[in-house]
Amino acid sequence: MDTVTESGMAIVMALYGGIGIIHGNFPTPEDQAAEILKVKRFKQGFVMQPYCLAKDSTAYDMMQIKKKYGYTGAPVTEDGKVGSKLIGMVTSRDFDFIDVDKKVQMSTPISEIMVDASKLILGRISDSLEVSQRLLKQHRIGKLPIVNENGQLVALLCRSDLLKARDYPNASYDSKGQLLVGAAVNTRETSKKTVELLVEAGADILVIDSSNGSSSYQINLLKFIKETYPQIDLIAGNVVTRTQAKILIDAGADGLRIGMGSGSICITQEIMAVGRAQATAVYEVARYAKTRGVPVVADGGIRDVGYITKALALGASCVMMGGLLAATTEAPGEYFWGPGGVRVKKYRGMGSLDAMEEHAVSQDRYFTAESDQIKVAQGVSATMKDRGSCHKFLPYLIRGVQHGFQDIGVRSVEQMHAEVGEGRIRFERRSPNAQLEGGVHSLHSILAGSEKVGVGL
Ligand SMILES: NC(=O)C1=CN([C@@H]2O[C@H](COP(=O)(O)OP(=O)(O)OC[C@H]3O[C@@H](n4cnc5c(N)ncnc54)[C@H](O)[C@@H]3O)[C@@H](O)[C@H]2O)C=CC1
Numbered sequence: 001m002d003t004v005t006e007s008g009m010a011i012v013m014a015l016y017g018g019i020g021i022i023h024g025n026f027p028t029p030e031d032q033a034a035e036i037l038k039v040k041r042f043k044q045g046f047v048m049q050p051y052c053l054a055k056d057s058t059a060y061d062m063m064q065i066k067k068k069y070g071y072t073g074a075p076v077t078e079d080g081k082v083g084s085k086l087i088g089m090v091t092s093r094d095f096d097f098i099d100v101d102k103k104v105q106m107s108t109p110i111s112e113i114m115v116d117a118s119k120l121i122l123g124r125i126s127d128s129l130e131v132s133q134r135l136l137k138q139h140r141i142g143k144l145p146i147v148n149e150n151g152q153l154v155a156l157l158c159r160s161d162l163l164k165a166r167d168y169p170n171a172s173y174d175s176k177g178q179l180l181v182g183a184a185v186n187t188r189e190t191s192k193k194t195v196e197l198l199v200e201a202g203a204d205i206l207v208i209d210s211s212n213g214s215s216s217y218q219i220n221l222l223k224f225i226k227e228t229y230p231q232i233d234l235i236a237g238n239v240v241t242r243t244q245a246k247i248l249i250d251a252g253a254d255g256l257r258i259g260m261g262s263g264s265i266c267i268t269q270e271i272m273a274v275g276r277a278q279a280t281a282v283y284e285v286a287r288y289a290k291t292r293g294v295p296v297v298a299d300g301g302i303r304d305v306g307y308i309t310k311a312l313a314l315g316a317s318c319v320m321m322g323g324l325l326a327a328t329t330e331a332p333g334e335y336f337w338g339p340g341g342v343r344v345k346k347y348r349g350m351g352s353l354d355a356m357e358e359h360a361v362s363q364d365r366y367f368t369a370e371s372d373q374i375k376v377a378q379g380v381s382a383t384m385k386d387r388g389s390c391h392k393f394l395p396y397l398i399r400g401v402q403h404g405f406q407d408i409g410v411r412s413v414e415q416m417h418a419e420v421g422e423g424r425i426r427f428e429r430r431s432p433n434a435q436l437e438g439g440v441h442s443l444h445s446i447l448a449g450s451e452k453v454g455v456g457l
């Protein structure tokens, strides 16, 4: 989803053993492929998307970076982006000499404050983290810009990060040791070209993204991709019935995505009058897919960590989450202050009017003909409360699932599936009263900070 997964989210997901599916709502397919490349080029310990200044930036622009993001220095590049030529670097040390109270000095060109690239110690993209770290220490500098052979900025190494260098023992790597990443494509004819770019950029998995997977458009694209790129794992969907599952498995799907209208921003069940209760859908489709040796993804409706455990118990091999990961630091978009002074980020359905209007690609998807001006939204646009960084939230989710498995008495997803299959682990219907009882109830008030999601971060 375009408010959940771009390269930043995909990187952190892979570092913790998951995978991110880069959304397909970019202005061009090249933009989507560029996000795949960013994940593939990610080097552990490096900041791959540092906030940059442009050659015509001023001291004021640096102050804005400091105010908004808390960073005291920034690389200066030709056009203010990563990937363009590095022309200098500003650090707090250079900045301390500027009196920020004086207006004239706020408009001082950054070129007068920065240290010119010719005088900087630079790291090379081909160097390992150890070599670059040694360079930092040797020269006692705070920040080391990493450039490629053309002098273009590709990353930044910060001394402050050395102290918190993390290890990711469960990271998802491909055979070349690069992080795994997937991408979503729609079922339009144009996707054939998009797929070529995504595969070239190194996508490991493609997800054919549609609310109703069993369409002729999807089957055609699925067959095309399987024939043209047999090495690519393909997840088809979405489906909620065994019949739909059969159609896609027969057409060659390697995995299925289950869920129709169960997502937090979904209004499909109300507007289209189609869909299915998510637990039933996961249970039924997973049971059938298992007989065909095809794994399934439970997509949508994961409200909290317990829902992941439930989805796995119902037969899913993994879950896909939108809302639960939205409004983390790594989700696209900026935080802003929502009603009640709460810090929020935007989260919207890919079928919301908002998403449809933003990009020509998604508009195209929703117009049955070019001249068709009537849009039927299948999702809403919303905000989500700041959830902090995935570096804390993902370990919380993982540990939460582990505790759930421990309490149930299973050691792995495979064991869970086997014991459910054999009837040793069983589900029992809960009455509405039992569900109320299972939640927080009868309290005068809940103390701030102890809300359900994220307890124990
Ligand atoms: N999981 C869920 O419950 C739902 C998810 N969504 C999300 O919203 C986004 C859009 O979903 P959909 O509306 O299902 O998109 P879609 O692209 O599958 O369908 C949109 C419209 O385009 C038409 N279409 C698709 N391919 C075509 C082709 N090759 N030629 C001519 N017409 C074609 C379809 O028939 C449909 O009318 C996706 O990201 C999806 O995941 C939307 C609704 C429900």
Ligand SMILES: O=c1[nH]c(=O)c2[nH+]cn([C@@H]3O[C@H](COP(=O)(O)O)[C@@H](O)[C@H]3O)c2[nH]1
Pocket: 001, 238, 259, 260, 261, 262, 263, 264, 265, 266, 267, 268, 269, 299, 300, 301, 302, 320, 321, 322, 323, 324, 348, 349, 350, 351, 352, 378, 379, 380
């Ligand atoms: O009915 C819908 N209208 C939409 O506009 C829409 N956008 C996304 N999705 C689906 O919702 C999933 C995420 O759901 P959660 O926020 O509950 O994790 C996602 O993974 C999608 O399957 C949509 N469904």
Ligand SMILES: [K+]
Pocket: 261, 262, 263, 264, 265, 266, 267
């Ligand atoms: K819903």
